[in-house]
Amino acid sequence: MKQSLSRGRFVAGTAGVAALTFGGGPYVIAAPTKELTIGLNVPQSGDYSDQGQDQLRAYNLAIDEINAKGGIMGMKIKTTVGDDQTKAPVARDNAQRMIERDGAVMITGGSSTGTALQVSALCQQKNVIFMATLTHGDETTNQQCHKHTFRRYNDAYMSAQSLARTLVSKYGTGKWFHITADYAWGHSVYDNITAVVEPKGAKTIKNALTPFPGTKDFAPFLQQAQAAKPDVLVLTEFGADMVNCLNQAAQFGLTKSTKILVPLVDEYMAKGTKDNFDNVVSTAPWYWQYHQTKYPGAKRFVDAFSAKYPGLKPSNGAETAYADIYIYKMAVEKAGSIDPAKVIAVLESAKFQFTKEQEWYRKEDHQGVNSCLVVEGIPESQRGPGGFGYAKVLEVHPGESVLQPVSGLSCKMESA
Numbered sequence: 001m002k003q004s005l006s007r008g009r010f011v012a013g014t015a016g017v018a019a020l021t022f023g024g025g026p027y028v029i030a031a032p033t034k035e036l037t038i039g040l041n042v043p044q045s046g047d048y049s050d051q052g053q054d055q056l057r058a059y060n061l062a063i064d065e066i067n068a069k070g071g072i073m074g075m076k077i078k079t080t081v082g083d084d085q086t087k088a089p090v091a092r093d094n095a096q097r098m099i100e101r102d103g104a105v106m107i108t109g110g111s112s113t114g115t116a117l118q119v120s121a122l123c124q125q126k127n128v129i130f131m132a133t134l135t136h137g138d139e140t141t142n143q144q145c146h147k148h149t150f151r152r153y154n155d156a157y158m159s160a161q162s163l164a165r166t167l168v169s170k171y172g173t174g175k176w177f178h179i180t181a182d183y184a185w186g187h188s189v190y191d192n193i194t195a196v197v198e199p200k201g202a203k204t205i206k207n208a209l210t211p212f213p214g215t216k217d218f219a220p221f222l223q224q225a226q227a228a229k230p231d232v233l234v235l236t237e238f239g240a241d242m243v244n245c246l247n248q249a250a251q252f253g254l255t256k257s258t259k260i261l262v263p264l265v266d267e268y269m270a271k272g273t274k275d276n277f278d279n280v281v282s283t284a285p286w287y288w289q290y291h292q293t294k295y296p297g298a299k300r301f302v303d304a305f306s307a308k309y310p311g312l313k314p315s316n317g318a319e320t321a322y323a324d325i326y327i328y329k330m331a332v333e334k335a336g337s338i339d340p341a342k343v344i345a346v347l348e349s350a351k352f353q354f355t356k357e358q359e360w361y362r363k364e365d366h367q368g369v370n371s372c373l374v375v376e377g378i379p380e381s382q383r384g385p386g387g388f389g390y391a392k393v394l395e396v397h398p399g400e401s402v403l404q405p406v407s408g409l410s411c412k413m414e415s416a
Contacts, residue, residue, distance in 0.1 A: 036075045036338060038063075038325070039098030041091055041119060042109040042133075044083035047213050047240035050268035051111040051134055051317045056081070058318035059108070061308050062325035072329045073336075080104055084115050086213055086239075091115035092122050099126050105338050106131060108324050111239065111317065113137030113185040120149040124414065127340055131324040134317040136238075136264055137188040141367040142404070145411035148340060150347055150361050152327070152368035153320050154399075156185070159263050159283040159372060160192035161402035164200065166374040166395050167232070167281065171259050173201035174231030179221045179245065181237050182209040189236045189263045205230055210237070210245075218245045222252045234261045243272035250276040266315040270377060270390030277377035277390060284373045286316040289389045291356055298355040313388040323354045341416060359399070365411040369399040 040059050043052035063077045071077055080102040082094030091110065098104040099122075107123055108131040110116045116135035123130035124146040132140055132151040136159070141151045176197065180186040186209070194204055205228045208221040215237075222245075225233055233254055237245045242262060249255055255276055262269075265282035273280075291298035301322055305314045314322070328343075330352055335342035348363040359370040375391035383389045 034071075034075055035078045036072065037078045037080055037098075037102055037104045038328075039095060039102065039104035039107040040079050040081045040109050041084050041094045041098065041107055041115075042082075043086045043111050043115075046086045048086045048111040048238065049240075050272075051239055051266065051315065052083075052109070054266075054268065054315045054318040055109060055111070055133055055321040057309055057312070058305065058314060058322040059325060061305055062322045064308075065304070066325065066329060072332050077325075084110060084112075086112050086115060088112075088114045088118040092118040095119045095122050095130075096126075099123075099128055104128065106328055108321070108328075109133050110135055112183075113140055113188065114183050116140050116151075117144050117184065120144065120146050123148045129328070129340055129343055131328055133320050133324060135185075137185040138192065138404070139184055139188060141365045141411065143410045145365050145413055147344060147366075147414040147416060150327075150366045150368070152323060152359070152361070152370070153316075154283065154285040154370070154372045155367060155404075156188040156192045156263070157404040158397075158399070158402045160189065160196050162283055162372040162374050162395070162397040163193065163261065163263065163281065164196035165397065165402075167259075167261065168197065168200050168202075170394070171232065171281075173197065174203070175205050175228070176202050176232045176234060177205045177225045177228050177230035178207040178234045178236060179218065179225065180207055180209055180234075181212045181215075181241060183212040185238070186212065186236045190234075193234060193263065202232070210241075213241065215241060216244060218248045219252075222249055222254065225249075225258075226252050226254060230258055232261055233258045234263065236263050238264060239269065240272070242269050246273045246276050246280070255280070265375070265390075266317055267313060267388055267390060268315060271387045274387075275380045278379045280377040281394070282375055282377070282391070284316050284375055284391075285370065286319045286356060287373055287375065287391065287393065288313050288319070289384075290373065290393050291319075295353075295356055297353065301355050311386050313384075313386070319355055326354050327352060362403070362406075364406050364413065365409055366413075367403065369403060371399050372397045372402055 084091035106129045111134040130149045262282040331346040334346045351360045
């Protein structure tokens with residue numbers, strides 16, 4: 001059931017208008033203030049904090065740029081920020097506070113499918129747009145999709161399809177051993193990878209589940225992998241967990257004895273593993289070193305990011321955060337309104353281009369349709385200043401070629 005919320009910080013768009021009626025009821029405007037509030041809900045502590053902090057940098061860059069040019073339809077963007085700690089209940093509580101106390105018209109952020117699912121359900125209930133940022137599990141736009149949620153980031157199905165096509169052609173099949181974070185994202189990645197590679201001849205030896213979040217000692221799981229002598233070892237861990245797992249795998253000699261696959265990577269994970277990421281195969285929806293040579297929008301973003309944050313290059317989560325703000329701006333301006341129903345209608349139909357190729361959201365599930373890169377790590381000595389620039393691009397898979405067919409979706413989208 002949708003709830004009516006006081007929107008004292010929202011402008012009515014035309015001076016003198018006292019109230020707007022959106023799909024969920026009256027949004028009362030106390031007075032035109034020329035501001036709108038966006039909630040930034042990211043991990044600032046815990047094992048995914050590197051990713052959350054980089055998202056915040058990119059959000060602030062985009063918002064500063066937009067506000068310097070007059071905001072969105074004349075409204076300056078104001079933010080309310082929360083640390084979700086990569087804990088689903090905390091993420092939900094943050095989002096509820098942002099909406100009910102701070103008057104957020106849109107929520108964005110996150111580095112975990114578990115937190116994204118909680119925030120997505122809340123935003124649907126509250127009639128607020130949720131631009132999910134770094135969430136990779138299929139559930140966000142499939143089994144637990146919602147009308148108010150849009151996910152631009154690649155999902156696990158897209159990564160699995162991309163990896164399987166590259167790995168099977170380049171590294172064969174053989175025996176596969178999985179070490180998997182025991183939560184929604186880990187299960188989603190495992191299911192997708194095995195569904196693709198097993199029909200092509202791969203044999204899954206075992207899927208060892210690791211407690212989430214915060215496993216520090218991966219030795220018991222790595223000892224099992226070492227004894228199994230797999231051809232491919234899949235480490236479905238993220239953030240600091242992946243860093244710890246891969247570094248410990250190197251201590252067991254596994255980075256030399258087997259092909260290692262990390263389903264999803266970013267700059268900070270690669271930096272944390274140093275030379276241990278050499279020859280590791282992974283996916284990324286965006287990579288600054290590649291995209292800045294292909295797309296002017298990417299070059300502008302990378303240059304602006306590095307100018308604002310000297311010595312840093314943006315991760316793919318930061319790029320998604322930056323683009324999410326601009327996509328929301330585009331949708332509001334095309335809709336001529338912050339009415340969620342009108343913004344949703346634009347997001348379901350518009351094509352846009354900011355920091356990569358032309359892309360769009362599929363209407364049936366609100367999954368972003370854009371490319372997936374398969375990358376392979378390079379030695380630390382070959383990277384750029386600060387250790388940035390961690391990989392070479394093996395293949396680029398167009399989004400439409402690796403997207404789950406609509407016929408295979410379990411998404412039951414609400415009408416509003």
